Amino acid sequence: MSDHYLMPSLGAGMTDGTVIEWYVEPGQSVAKGDVVGLVDTDKGAIEMEIWEDAQIAEILAGPGTKVPVGDPLLALGATTAEEPAEPSPADPAPAPPEADGREPERGAEVEDPETGPEAEPEPGLEPEAPGSEPQARVPSTPAARMRAAEMGLSLGDIEGTGPEGAVTLPDVERAAKSKPTAPPREAAAPKATPVARRAAEALGVDLAGIKGTGPRGTITREDVERVSGARVPAPTREGEAEELDRHAAMRRAIAAAMAQSKRExxxxxxxxxxxxxxxxxxxxxxxxxxxxxxxxxxxxxxxxxxxxxxxxxxxxxxxxxxxxxxxxxxxxxxxxxxxxxxxxxxxxxxxxxxxxxxxxxxxxxxxxxxxxxxxxxxxxxxxxxxxxxxxxxxxxxxxxxxxxxxxxxxxxxxxxxxxxxxxxxxxxxxxxxxxxxxxxxxxxxxxxxxxxxxxxxxxxxxxxxx
Amino acid sequence: MTDSKETRARSGLRKVFHRIAPEIDLDAIDHHADLREEADLDSVDAINLIVAIHKDLGVDIPEADYGEVTTFGAMLRYVADRLPEAS
CATH class of the missing domain: 3.30.559.10 (Chloramphenicol acetyltransferase-like domain)
Incomplete structure (x- = not known):
């Protein structure tokens, strides 16, 4: 089931908010109550929590986008979804986009759930020579593949618990935990928000040297600011103008709420x-x-x-x-x-x-x-x-x-x-x-x-x- | 109180104040005026300041001594006098 995470209303008079930063990536699983992103409102920057266990399918509003209250910010899939959600008319891409923005490879990688893989994997059976088996043969969910690539794990090494023994995201997480010493491959770039990544690139800062303070150690814009000593402007606003805007916006919000109170x-x-x-x-x-x-x-x-x-x-x-x-x-x-x-x-x-x-x-x-x-x-x-x-x-x-x-x-x-x-x-x-x-x-x-x-x-x- | 302790107390307090009242210019602060008014600290700011001094500088200001640290100058002396030896 595909679902949407909407711009929340944070009180009387709020009409829209501007996305500052996302702490999540497509494919990532989140639990109810997790902070997924930061939005700029007339009440200042507010951390947005998610209200259900879900998997992030797609980010619909990138940093800097102004979004009206009630409009979708994220496309969600259920955490237990083993396959990409059915393509909806509004969503032309059937597979979630890759984290790094590359076009997802079609065909070989995506197993058809109806016909199943030709070689039925036996759940619980340890593959004898994992390296010899092409990865595409291991049934797996897109999120699992992405996570495995991130962690530098081979899907063939992971015990699948999904339908037909498909490797699911939780399987990958489990495998990652039981293999703590495995050095991550190059693919496992430090987790950073896109804004932080861009800022680091612009400032010539190596993300690998930064300790992330965001959710699950994600490197945020502030971390890059701290390490580089440079101020990284929020995507929409800058410097003093930002302070003035913020102050004026907050006064307007207070004015709206208090005038409504005294009027009604x-x-x-x-x-x-x-x-x-x-x-x-x-x-x-x-x-x-x-x-x-x-x-x-x-x-x-x-x-x-x-x-x-x-x-x-x-x-x-x-x-x-x-x-x-x-x-x-x-x-x-x-x-x-x-x-x-x-x-x-x-x-x-x-x-x-x-x-x-x-x-x-x-x-x-x-x-x-x-x-x-x-x-x-x-x-x-x-x-x-x-x-x-x-x-x-x-x-x-x-x-x-x-x-x-x-x-x-x-x-x-x-x-x-x-x-x-x-x-x-x-x-x-x-x-x-x-x-x-x-x-x-x-x-x-x-x-x-x-x-x-x-x-x-x-x-x-x-x-x-x- | 040695000079080095005072220097350490001053730079430690500078960091602590920067976190709690970032817009306050410590160089411009009146050492003899009421600190909470000078730095616009409410009761929660004040306890956060005490907590930060304890954590960062290792100096515990008990509640009974709050009356001794009502100005920046007094707080600086209080902290410098009790600063643990540098490790």
Missing amino acids: IPHYYLAHTLSLERALRWLERTNRDRAPTERILQAALYLKAVSIAVSDFPELNGFWEDDSFRPAEAVHPGLAISLRGGGLVAPAVHDVAEQPLDRITSAVRDLVQRARAGRLRASEVTDATITVTSLGDRGVETVFGVIYPPQVSIVGVGAPMERPWAEGGMVGAHRTLRLTLSADHRASDGHRGSLFLERVAELLQTPENL
């Missing part, structure tokens, strides 16, 4: 002040003897308290679409992150309620770094079900957020302030926190919103239970 969403606002003294003392004690990477961030407390609390208030966690509310199936709070140089993004931190605080902290640290470097993943940009905007430990006392459509609520967390605090008839100096909720009145009412904020405040009184 009847916001109601609630605020609540709580003593954060207990939580901060607990944090200070907990962090005192911890290595820097283990220290828990305040933001982790807020994200977790909000996530736990909102699970009892489904009308605050979900989406308003087509004149009705659709509750989200899980809670993935989006964390509003301001970018250096302006603009902000609110990527999702996944499944916060089930994770310990130190895991949430490292997820937040990683997310902030990647958001600022422009390396968010598509799922992070699209999965948020409620937003948390925190001003951090500095800044003003109160923030009322604007809901990010189609979400229906945003929790604002101000900076802690030392204030007189009365408790049990006594007044003391406490660090206090002002929590706010902006919520969509179409989906919920102030009474429930108020109960929700109280619940968040209550959870923050016992941080040791978070």
